[in-house]
Amino acid sequence: MSKASIVKRVAGIHAKQPWFVLSAAQDFSLCSSDIPEVSHFYGFEADSSASLTLAIPDGCIDILFDCDATSPTAYVCGTTLEATNANFVQQHRYFGVRFVPGVIPDFLNASASEMVNHLLHLHDVVPTCNALFEQVVSAPTFIQQVTLTQQFLKDKSLCSQRKRRFSSLTSQAIEHIFHHKGNIQIKQLEALTGYTSRTLQRQFLSDLGLSPKAFSRIIRCQSAVYHINHQQQVIFSDLAYGLGFSDQSHFLREFKRLVSATPLDYQKRVKHETYLNRIRYN
Known part of the structure; x- marks a missing residue:
C-alpha cells in the first residue's frame, strides 16, 4: 500500500x-x-x-x-x-x-x-x-x-x-448531525425530523446518554481536529465560520476546552511531531 x-x-x-x-x-x-x-x-x-x-x-x-x-x-x-x-x-x-x-x-x-x-x-x-x-x-x-x-x-x-435498539428518531438525528459536521441547532433537528426538542432530548438521553446538543458539540470538535490533522493549510477563521462558531474567539475557547490546546498550538504539535508519520496502517 x-x-x-x-x-x-x-x-x-x-x-x-x-x-x-x-x-x-x-x-x-x-x-x-x-x-x-x-x-x-x-x-x-x-x-x-x-x-x-x-x-x-x-x-x-x-x-x-x-x-x-x-x-x-x-x-x-x-x-x-x-x-x-x-x-x-x-x-x-x-x-x-x-x-x-x-x-x-x-x-x-x-x-x-x-x-x-x-x-x-x-x-x-x-x-x-x-x-x-x-x-x-x-x-x-x-x-x-x-x-x-x-x-x-x-x-x-x-x-x-x-436488546439495545436505538429509536429511528435517534438514528435519523445522528445522521443529520454527521452530515452537518456537528454544526446543527436543535431547531434544525426539529424541522428535519418532525419531532419536538423535548422528544429529541428524551430519546437521545435514553439511547446515547447524551443530549443532541452534547453529541453535536463532540462531532463538531472532531471535525475541527480532522481538518487540522489532514489539511496542509488551515485558516482558523474560515474553519470557525464553516463549523458555525459565532467568531474565532468562540472557536478558540471551545477547542481549548475539548482538546486542551488552542487550535494553533495543536496544529504545531501535530506538524512538529509528525502525527501521520507515527501511524502504521495494517
Whole structure:
C-alpha cells in the first residue's frame, strides 16, 4: 500500500484521539474492520517520557486492554465531555477497539448514561469475556489481537438478540448531525425530523446518554481536529465560520476546552511531531 493510500485510509477514520498517537513510544498501529459498527482497532506502547495523555470527546465507546505482563487489565471507556487524563502507564502496551461514534454494542451490560465520562471494568459489563481477555493480553502481535477481537465481536453479533435498539428518531438525528459536521441547532433537528426538542432530548438521553446538543458539540470538535490533522493549510477563521462558531474567539475557547490546546498550538504539535508519520496502517 502506497504512502498516499495509507494517508487516505487514516484520514477516513474520523474518530480521532490525537494525544494517544502523539504519546506512543514508537509506532501507533491502526487497522480498520469489516464490522460496520467498528471504527478501527489500535495498539501502541505508552512512551516512557509521556507524563500525561489526554482523551478528547469523540462520541465513541472503546474497549481498551492494558497488556502489561504482570498486571493486565481491560476497560470499557465511554466518551469524555472534555479533555480528560487517560491514565496510561508509561511503557505499558495497549490494545483497543473503537466503535463508530454513537454506537453502543448490544453485549455491554450497562446503560448508555453509565458509560458517558466513565471507565468500567470489562469483566463487570461483559461477564463472558474471560477467554478474550486472556488471549488478547498475551497475544504477541497487534494483528493477532485484531483477529481475536474481531472474531469475538462477530460471534457476539451472531448471538445477539438485539436488546439495545436505538429509536429511528435517534438514528435519523445522528445522521443529520454527521452530515452537518456537528454544526446543527436543535431547531434544525426539529424541522428535519418532525419531532419536538423535548422528544429529541428524551430519546437521545435514553439511547446515547447524551443530549443532541452534547453529541453535536463532540462531532463538531472532531471535525475541527480532522481538518487540522489532514489539511496542509488551515485558516482558523474560515474553519470557525464553516463549523458555525459565532467568531474565532468562540472557536478558540471551545477547542481549548475539548482538546486542551488552542487550535494553533495543536496544529504545531501535530506538524512538529509528525502525527501521520507515527501511524502504521495494517
